Structures are given as structure tokens and as C-alpha cells.
Amino acid sequence: MMVITANRLNDGRVVYRAESGAWTRALEEAQRFADEVAACSALKSAEADAGAAVGPYLIETDEGAPSGKKIVRETIRLSGPSAGTTKLSVQDANHV
Amino acid sequence: MYKYDAIDRALVDERVEEFRDQVSRRLSGELSEDQFKPLRLMNGVYLQLHAYMLRVAIPYGVLSAKQLRALADIARRYDRGYGHFTTRQNIQFNWPSLIDIPEILERLADVEMHAIQTSGNCIRNTTMDPFAGAAADEVEDPRPWCELIRQWSTLHPEFTYLPRKFKIAVTGAPSDRAAIRAHDIGLRVVRNDEGETGFEVFAGGGLGRTPRIGVKLTDFVDGRDLLAYLTSILRVYNLAGRRDNLYKARIKILVESMGADAFRDEVEATFAQLRGGVHLTPREEIDRIRSFFPPPLAPANDVAEGSAPSRPGFNRWLLRNVAAHKVNGLASAIISLKPIGGSPGDATADQMDAVAALAEKYAGGEIRVTKEQNLVLPHVPRGYLPKLYDALFDIGLATPNAGEATDIVSCPGLDYCNLANARSIPVAQAISHRLSADGLSDQAGDLTIKISGCINACGHHHIADIGLLGVDKRGEEHYQLTLGGSGTEDAAIGQIVGPGLSGENVPEAVARVVAAYLELRISASEKFSQTLRRTGSEPFKEAVYAH
Structure with missing residues (x-):
């Protein structure tokens, strides 16, 4: 299945295109396309509607999760950075 | 510290207002993304995987306490409570909203900072020895010269649309702590027999897709002629550098295709024309800038x-x-x-x-x-x-590992970056845990590990003792290991060991390389690069693939 994704214009957050044409933060609310022609047609509409989201493109999904060659990238986009940031305890951080 | 004059202040304030208007027009739909993208990039605003990223220039890596507090305030108010210091001595905020960025830039301007020229095909922030003005081996404090370069290169009309981005590095000491030969131009402060300050000049270095070590153009350029010489290099590059192929547009490609001697001849011919006149920096101006950087006093x-x-x-x-x-x-x-x-x-x-x-x-x-x-x-x-x-x-900032194997340099990688092919930070974290667990990092002493998540090499992996490059191998993250790179005075590009490794095999492979070094080195004072040169890469290659 294919889904259209982009980044939201005002804050850059990852969004997916719902059947209504609205953009949603939830992948499960995204419109899924089994047919490539229909997916490309919807992508053209999304590209024309550039007011709310930036750089729409198609991704592969399987059972509601990213799949295919870009699975790592799209999983990170969906779930956030896989690396911790800076939240270590003082003792752990100093490692003495 | 350098203090803005009225020109600096007006320039930065005007840019903030200009960008505020551009953001407003983008949000209203008046500007398309195609129209807006080059404008936001001119102000350091990228669109990454999860959000906009704002790259803020820290001029030659020097901050005042007030400026650092302002960065903390921005991290807290507009980001997620942290900032990421980069290999180019800048800071990046990973989560700002576009609508907040004009206000962030205004707060930066209040403390004499900005994000101008942190992107695009222009002269970027100058890299400098972080021990400038302090290093025991220093010939002269390079900060005034970096400031001179900053003022000259900021919105320089001739060099705003170069074939590609352009990076200058400066060291004031014989020890190279600025990787001058891995930059488009590298400058080393020297003194001539008369005691006058000048520069040994290198050009054509760079990492990325085609890593090259810079070649020497001259042993000495008088400090007063520095801007004339820099202008000459950039003019030759600007006129002759390729614009038809993104991957062949850096100065390193031009120097290589012309040959170092021919490139030098062109630069010297241009320099002969430019020298003096408006390109001469008067002694009084050099002294004026020097006055902003008084030498440190002995403690009471x-x-x-x-x-x-x-x-x-x-x-x-x-x-x-x-x-x-x-x-x-x-x-x-x-x-x-x-x-x-x-x-x-x-x-x-x-x-x-x-x-x-x-x-x-x-x-x-x-x-x-x-x-x-x-x-x-x-x-x-x-x-x-x-x-x-x-x-x-x-406050959790006393890790005693500077210059050790766990002092790993890493780009943001696929966790944040739109260009990355593979993750860098989790790999760095895993290696760090592995090398500290049984004391390998402590035992090895000075040893550099650097990781890049793609061929653009923001993690500087080419100039590490052990370098790791993330690659996408049919949808899976793999890591190519290089050995023997150096960004210091013995600058060298690391050599690829062999086939790439899957991510989960990297920490053990790196640990085996470090263990092999400990076993092979003659003494604790023999550095990794010296051992590698003496033994050749074979024993290290065996260590990488011994599983």
C-alpha cells in the first residue's frame, strides 16, 4: 500500500494525507492506495495544494507501518529519532 | 570578543526584518516553497526529517557567556530543551517552528549572532583552533584574523553565488587543530625573518564525496595582503570552478583538474594585480581588531x-x-x-x-x-x-575522555538529517558503550573515531584514525570503515578497509581494531597512525572481519 507524506508548513512536523485531503499526524488516518495510478493522481493534488504541507511524496506501507526500501527513514520520521538526546543521569554522564 | 559596530548591527537587524516578511509571505501562500527555499537557506533554515532545523553561526567558534545563555534560552523556549554543537563549530536547533524563527533570529541579533551564510554556495563560518589565544605552542592569536575574514566575507557581493560552498580554516600554531588541509582554504599563521605576521596558505582541501588534502600555495603572505590573496583564490575559483555538476563544483576539483602549479600561477597572477589598494588592510585596522582580543592575564x-x-x-x-x-x-x-x-x-x-x-x-x-x-x-x-x-x-559534563576513542565525532545522521543514508548517533552511542565497558578507550589514549551518515561527510570520517561512513545497501544501513585518516599537521585521508558492516557488527569490529592497536603498538606513545604505518593495514583488516 502507498501513503502520501510531507512536512507541515508552519512547523515542519511529519504529516500524512487523509482521504479528505487534510493532513494528519497519524499514519493510521492516512489514505492508503493499492493502485499506483490513483496514488500518483492523489500526489499531484497534494502537490497542487501546497498551502499546508511541504514536499509531498509517496511512501510504502504494510499493515499500517512504513515498509520497503525506505523503512528505516520512514520509521524514524513516524516515531522520532531513535537515538536518545541528552537525558542521562549525572552519574552516567560523567562515567567516572 | 569582537563587538558589533553600527554597520554590523544594521545589517543583522535588517536581515531579521527581511526574513520576518519572507516567512509571513510563505505562511500566507504568497511565496511557494520553490521561491521560499533559497530564502530560508540563506538564513540557515533547513527542512529536515521531523522539523525545520536552524543552524546558527558561532563566529570561529567563539562565544561569550551572554551568547551561550541566549542559545540556552532559545533551546528552552523554541526547541526541545537542547542544542546540537556541530563539527563546524556552530550550533543547530532541531525542532523550531517556522513561525518562531524570525523571533529566534531577533533574539540572536540581540546578542550579536545570526544564521547568515550557514547554508548556500557562499563563504561559510571560519573554522579556528579552539585554543586560539591560549595554546602554549601558538605563534600568534588567530582570532583577529578570523574576525577580519568574517567582516570581509559577510555578504561579500562577489562571493555570494560561488560554484559551491566555501570553507576557510585558520590555525595560529604549528600544531593543526583546525584541520586546515581539509578545508577549501587553510591558513597557518607564521612569522617571517623580520618578525612580521603572515600566512602559509593551502587550498583545495575538502572532505565529502571526493576527499582531498589541500596543497600549499605559498609559504608566506603578509597579513596586510591576506584579503587580497583570499580574494585572488576565490576569484580564480569563482570564474573557473564548475557549475554544471554539483559533485564537481568544489575548489578541490578545480585545483586537481588544473594541477596545483597551474592553479597557483593563476592565483599569483591575480594577486599581483590586486595587491595593495583597497585590498590592503592597514596596520591601524589590524590593530583595531586586535584590540578586541586582549591577551589573557596571569591569575592573581x-x-x-x-x-x-x-x-x-x-x-x-x-x-x-x-x-x-x-x-x-x-x-x-x-x-x-x-x-x-x-x-x-x-x-x-x-x-x-x-x-x-x-x-x-x-x-x-x-x-x-x-x-x-x-x-x-x-x-x-x-x-x-x-x-x-x-x-x-x-551537571554531567565532567566526562574525562577528550581526544579518546569515546570522544566520538558524529553528524546527526538519519535520526535527523534529510540527506543521510544511515544513522550515526546510535552507532556512536553503541561504540562509546563498548569501548568504555572494558577500558579500551582509556588504554588507547589519543584515538579519533568519526562517523558520517552519508557521503557528504559532516562527521569528518575521512580524517579519523577510525572512520565510519553510513551507506544504504538495498534498504539496510551498512557502515564502511576507513583507517589512517588525520586532520592534523600530518593530514591524510583514511583508506577503506573492505566491505561494509551491518550496524550491529560495528561496535565489536571497532573494539577489535582498538584491541589490535593496543597489542601491536610498540609503546603507549606510539599513536594509532604510526602503528598503522609501521604494520600496514592487514592486521587491522583481520581484526575488522574476525568474527
Whole structure:
């Protein structure tokens, strides 16, 4: 299945295109396309509607999760950075 | 520290208002993304995987305590409470909203900072030895020269649309702590027989897809002629550099295709025409800029003797994280942003505030950012070191690993970056855990590990003892290992060992390489690169694939 994704214009957050044409933060609310022609047609509409989201493109999904060659990238986009940031305890951080 | 004059102030304030208007027009739909993208990039605004990213220039890696506090405030108000210090001595905020960025830029302007020329095909922020003005081996403090370059290169009309981005590095010492031969132009401060300041000049270095070590153009350019010589190099590049192929547009490709001698001849011919006149920097102007960077003073007698530290690990930290200073009684303290298992280069807003306070209390209020993604307090009275250590310990910034294998340099990689093919930070975290677990990092001493998540090489993997490049192999993250790179005075590009490794095999492979080094080295003073040169790569290659 294919889904259209982009980044939201005002804050850059990852969004997916719902059947209504609205953009949603939830992948499960995204419109899924089994047919490539229909997916490309919807992508053209999304590209024309550039007011709310930036750089729409198609991704592969399987059972509601990213799949295919870009699975790592799209999983990170969906779930956030896989690396911790800076939240270590003082003792752990100093490692003495 | 350099202070803005009326021209600097007006320029930055005008740019903030200009960008505020551009953002407003983008949000209203008046500007398309195609129209807006080059405008936002001119102001350091990228669109990454999860959000916009704002790259803020830290001029030649020098910050005041007030500026660091402003960065902390931005991290807290507009981001997620942290910032990421980069290999180019800048800071990146990973989560700002576009609508907030004009306000962030206004707050930066209040403390004489901006994000201009942190993207695009222009002259970027100058890289500098983070121990400038402090290093015991320094010929001369390079900060005034970096400031001169900053003023000259800011919105320089001739060099705003170069074939590709352009990076200049400056060191004031024979020891190269600025990787001058891995930059488009590298400058080393030297003195001639008459005692006049000048520069040894290199050009055509660079990392990325086609890594090259810069070639020497001249042994000496008088400081007053520095801008004429830089203009000459850039003019030759601007006219002859390729614009038809993104991957062949950097100056390194031009130098290589022309040949170093022919390129040098072109530069010298241009220099002969430009020298003097408007390109000459008068001694008075050099002295004026120098006056902003007074030399550090020896500490007062009452701080000569320090109290004992109360936190554990001080001696180890003293050994690894304190550098010799040119002034008796002072030292430079490296604040490692590489806690074991942490994200390289990240600092929380609270940590930034605390470092700013410590800089004011113990170090004259100045902070440096290093290309190794650490911070430095350049001028600390030695008597204050125990108190400083205790305070750093209490905020989780006392990791005693500067220059060691766990002091891993890493780009943001696929966790944040739109260009990346593979993750860097989790790999760095796993290697850091692995090498610290059984003391390999401590035993090895000086050893550099650098990781890039793609061929653009923001993690500088080419110039590491052990370099790792993330690649996408049919949808899976793999890592190519290189050995023998160096960004110092013996600059070298690391050589690929063999087939790439899957991510989960990297930490053990790196640990085996470090263990092999420990076994092969003649003594603890033989550096990794020396052992590698002596033994050849075969024993290390065996170690990489011995599983």
C-alpha cells in the first residue's frame, strides 16, 4: 500500500494525507492506495495544494507501518529519532 | 570578543526584518516553497526529517557567556530543551517552528549572532583552533584574523553565488587543530625573518564525496595582503570552478583538474594585480581588531593554589581534559559533550546556562566550540580547576575522555538529517558503550573515531584514525570503515578497509581494531597512525572481519 507524506508548513512536523485531503499526524488516518495510478493522481493534488504541507511524496506501507526500501527513514520520521538526546543521569554522564 | 559596530548591527537587524516578511509571505501562500527555499537557506533554515532545523553561526567558534545563555534560552523556549554543537563549530536547533524563527533570529541579533551564510554556495563560518589565544605552542592569536575574514566575507557581493560552498580554516600554531588541509582554504599563521605576521596558505582541501588534502600555495603572505590573496583564490575559483555538476563544483576539483602549479600561477597572477589598494588592510585596522582580543592575564596570587576537588575522577579529567596554556598559571579546560552513551555534541539548555555561569566565574566569560563537538573554557586559572571540575561533575559534563576513542565525532545522521543514508548517533552511542565497558578507550589514549551518515561527510570520517561512513545497501544501513585518516599537521585521508558492516557488527569490529592497536603498538606513545604505518593495514583488516 502507498501513503502520501510531507512536512507541515508552519512547523515542519511529519504529516500524512487523509482521504479528505487534510493532513494528519497519524499514519493510521492516512489514505492508503493499492493502485499506483490513483496514488500518483492523489500526489499531484497534494502537490497542487501546497498551502499546508511541504514536499509531498509517496511512501510504502504494510499493515499500517512504513515498509520497503525506505523503512528505516520512514520509521524514524513516524516515531522520532531513535537515538536518545541528552537525558542521562549525572552519574552516567560523567562515567567516572 | 569582537563587538558589533553600527554597520554590523544594521545589517543583522535588517536581515531579521527581511526574513520576518519572507516567512509571513510563505505562511500566507504568497511565496511557494520553490521561491521560499533559497530564502530560508540563506538564513540557515533547513527542512529536515521531523522539523525545520536552524543552524546558527558561532563566529570561529567563539562565544561569550551572554551568547551561550541566549542559545540556552532559545533551546528552552523554541526547541526541545537542547542544542546540537556541530563539527563546524556552530550550533543547530532541531525542532523550531517556522513561525518562531524570525523571533529566534531577533533574539540572536540581540546578542550579536545570526544564521547568515550557514547554508548556500557562499563563504561559510571560519573554522579556528579552539585554543586560539591560549595554546602554549601558538605563534600568534588567530582570532583577529578570523574576525577580519568574517567582516570581509559577510555578504561579500562577489562571493555570494560561488560554484559551491566555501570553507576557510585558520590555525595560529604549528600544531593543526583546525584541520586546515581539509578545508577549501587553510591558513597557518607564521612569522617571517623580520618578525612580521603572515600566512602559509593551502587550498583545495575538502572532505565529502571526493576527499582531498589541500596543497600549499605559498609559504608566506603578509597579513596586510591576506584579503587580497583570499580574494585572488576565490576569484580564480569563482570564474573557473564548475557549475554544471554539483559533485564537481568544489575548489578541490578545480585545483586537481588544473594541477596545483597551474592553479597557483593563476592565483599569483591575480594577486599581483590586486595587491595593495583597497585590498590592503592597514596596520591601524589590524590593530583595531586586535584590540578586541586582549591577551589573557596571569591569575592573581590568591587563585594560584586550588582547593582539593570533592568529586571523584579529578586526576583522570586533569590528564585528558586540561590543555597547557601560554600564560603561566592558566590552563584550557575541555568540556566533553561526549558522555558515554550520549548524543555527541548535544547540550541541554540547563547545561548551557551552567557552562555560561562557570565561564564567568572561573574563565573570564569566554567559551569556545570545537570541531570535535566539545566546549572549551580557554583561560582558567589552574587554582580554579578543582572547583570547576566539581561544578562540571554536578551537571554531567565532567566526562574525562577528550581526544579518546569515546570522544566520538558524529553528524546527526538519519535520526535527523534529510540527506543521510544511515544513522550515526546510535552507532556512536553503541561504540562509546563498548569501548568504555572494558577500558579500551582509556588504554588507547589519543584515538579519533568519526562517523558520517552519508557521503557528504559532516562527521569528518575521512580524517579519523577510525572512520565510519553510513551507506544504504538495498534498504539496510551498512557502515564502511576507513583507517589512517588525520586532520592534523600530518593530514591524510583514511583508506577503506573492505566491505561494509551491518550496524550491529560495528561496535565489536571497532573494539577489535582498538584491541589490535593496543597489542601491536610498540609503546603507549606510539599513536594509532604510526602503528598503522609501521604494520600496514592487514592486521587491522583481520581484526575488522574476525568474527
